Amino acid sequence: MIVSIFAVIALLCQLSLALDNGLARTPPMGWLSWERFRCNTDCKNDPEHCISEQLYKRQADLMVSEGYRDAGYEYVNIDDCWPAMERDKDGRLVADPERFPSGIRALSRYMHSKGLKLGIYEDFGSKTCAGYPGSEFYMQIDANTFAEWEVDSLKFDGCNSDPKDMPYGYPAMSFFLNITGHPIMFSCEWPLYEIMHKLPVSDYRTIAKTCNIWRNYVDVEDSWDSIVDIINMYGKDEGNFSAAAGPGGFNDPDMLVVGDYGLSYYQQKAQFGMWALFAAPLMMSNDLSSIGADAKALLLNKNIIAINQDPLGNQAIRLFEVPGSLSVWVKKLASGGLAIGILNVNNQGTPQKYTTAFSDLGFTNKNGYVAREAFENKLLGKYALDEKFTIYVDPTSIYIMIADPL
Numbered sequence: 555m556i557v558s559i560f561a562v563i564a565l566l567c568q569l570s571l572a573l574d575n576g577l578a579r580t581p582p583m584g585w586l587s588w589e590r591f592r593c594n595t596d597c598k599n600d601p602e603h604c605i606s607e608q609l610y611k612r613q614a615d616l617m618v619s620e621g622y623r624d625a626g627y628e629y630v631n632i633d634d635c636w637p638a639m640e641r642d643k644d645g646r647l648v649a650d651p652e653r654f655p656s657g658i659r660a661l662s663r664y665m666h667s668k669g670l671k672l673g674i675y676e677d678f679g680s681k682t683c684a685g686y687p688g689s690e691f692y693m694q695i696d697a698n699t700f701a702e703w704e705v706d707s708l709k710f711d712g713c714n715s716d717p718k719d720m721p722y723g724y725p726a727m728s729f730f731l732n733i734t735g736h737p738i739m740f741s742c743e744w745p746l747y748e749i750m751h752k753l754p755v756s757d758y759r760t761i762a763k764t765c766n767i768w769r770n771y772v773d774v775e776d777s778w779d780s781i782v783d784i785i786n787m788y789g790k791d792e793g794n795f796s797a798a799a800g801p802g803g804f805n806d807p808d809m810l811v812v813g814d815y816g817l818s819y820y821q822q823k824a825q826f827g828m829w830a831l832f833a834a835p836l837m838m839s840n841d842l843s844s845i846g847a848d849a850k851a852l853l854l855n856k857n858i859i860a861i862n863q864d865p866l867g868n869q870a871i872r873l874f875e876v877p878g879s880l881s882v883w884v885k886k887l888a889s890g891g892l893a894i895g896i897l898n899v900n901n902q903g904t905p906q907k908y909t910t911a912f913s914d915l916g917f918t919n920k921n922g923y924v925a926r927e928a929f930e931n932k933l934l935g936k937y938a939l940d941e942k943f944t945i946y947v948d949p950t951s952i953y954i955m956i957a958d959p960l
């Protein structure tokens with residue numbers, strides 16, 4: 555008890571802006587099962603795709619053999635539908651014995667032996683979104699269980715709860731995780747549920763002291779409409795939530811659907827590029843055993859990953875948009891340079907011409923800038939501050955430029 559009181563005082567006294575657990579100093583990268591594999595528990599008929607230890611092991615093996623781990627993707631995250639329907643006699647969660655016969659600790663050790671990390675999922679409410687046992691009244695027991703299992707990350711959902719409890723409940727869970735002494739990256743769905751229930755949104759700086767990453771909008775779906783909808787929400791930046799992003803804490807626009815069914819190559823490029831500019835967690839939700847070569851090359855693009863992983867942790871803001879057409883986004887980089895995204899949501903079949911000058915965009919370095927196209931890392935040239943230049947942005951796609959002051 556005394557230990558707990560000191561820990562609370564230590565937590566309250568922390569001066570840092572973000573949750574101080576040493577994690578997510580840059581946006582976390584990895585793989586998460588939800589968008590692609592959902593709550594498929596039918597291992598009898600669909601053994602390759604059901605939520606089971608085999609699924610996570612198989613994706614982990616591919617993350618290593620296909621170069622994803624070496625490119626920075628490190629978390630392998632379980633989502634909903636992993637536990638048995640009942641807690642054990644001591645109130646502890648147990649993994650579904652048929653689908654996870656080796657148990658979660660064996661799975662986390664498997665990940666660690668491959669240089670990867672294991673993430674798990676629970677819910678702040680009485681039940682998870684899919685109806686499995688929730689953490690309400692069991693938060694400390696669950697935090698201890700996850701630490702004993704040597705789990706490295708927790709996604710804490712908000713179904714079947716009263717979101718009015720979140721400003722107390724999420725910090726409580728964060729505290730229980732902290733006092734296990736085992737570092738666990740904390741992925742929250744506070745403030746998403748406040749927004750969905752039309753409640754006042756908690757202060758993002760308070761959220762950033764509680765969570766390493768936090769969802770603030772609806773689930774991503776495998777469609778271009780979903781991607782554009784999320785991007786627009788981030789463009790509006792209501793409550794200035796972009797300002798809360800930085801080392802230790804990031805806004806989470808949800809998973810990457812690159813490599814799935816719904817987006818064209820150009821649209822996948824737009825999602826990946828925008829998520830990089832947003833300093834968003836890069837959590838792939840795809841089947842790495844059947845992903846196409848183009849999608850794979852995108853996900854492994856070092857230049858775009860470097861924008862995402864920039865140590866400043868700055869989140870791009872929208873400078874302006876022409877609704878239905880081009881919008882311009884800027885992310886500040888630790889080097890003093892800028893990553894500039896020009897997104898084209900227009901689908902009129904031909905690349906859109908865009909002529910501008912750095913001064914038109916509001917930049918002020920009097921010697922001008924040297925510019926590179928980011929996907930190919932291709933030098934474009936040096937431009938004086940007022941000098942016009944022209945680029946072409948593919949339909950429903952993105953152009954990203956890195957501009958370094960001269």
Ligand SMILES: *[C@@H]1O[C@H](CO)[C@@H](O)[C@H](O)[C@H]1NC(C)=O
Nearest residue numbers: 564568574575732735736737
């Ligand atoms: C717990 O919080 C303290 C104070 O913020 C921090 O120094 C420590 O690293 C945290 N420990 C874990 C395991 O998260």
Ligand SMILES: *[C@@H]1O[C@H](CO)[C@@H](O)[C@H](O)[C@H]1NC(C)=O
Nearest residue numbers: 791793794795796797798871
């Ligand atoms: C958002 O917050 C940042 C950092 O505190 C501040 O510089 C900026 O002016 C704010 N923007 C708006 C629109 O309030």
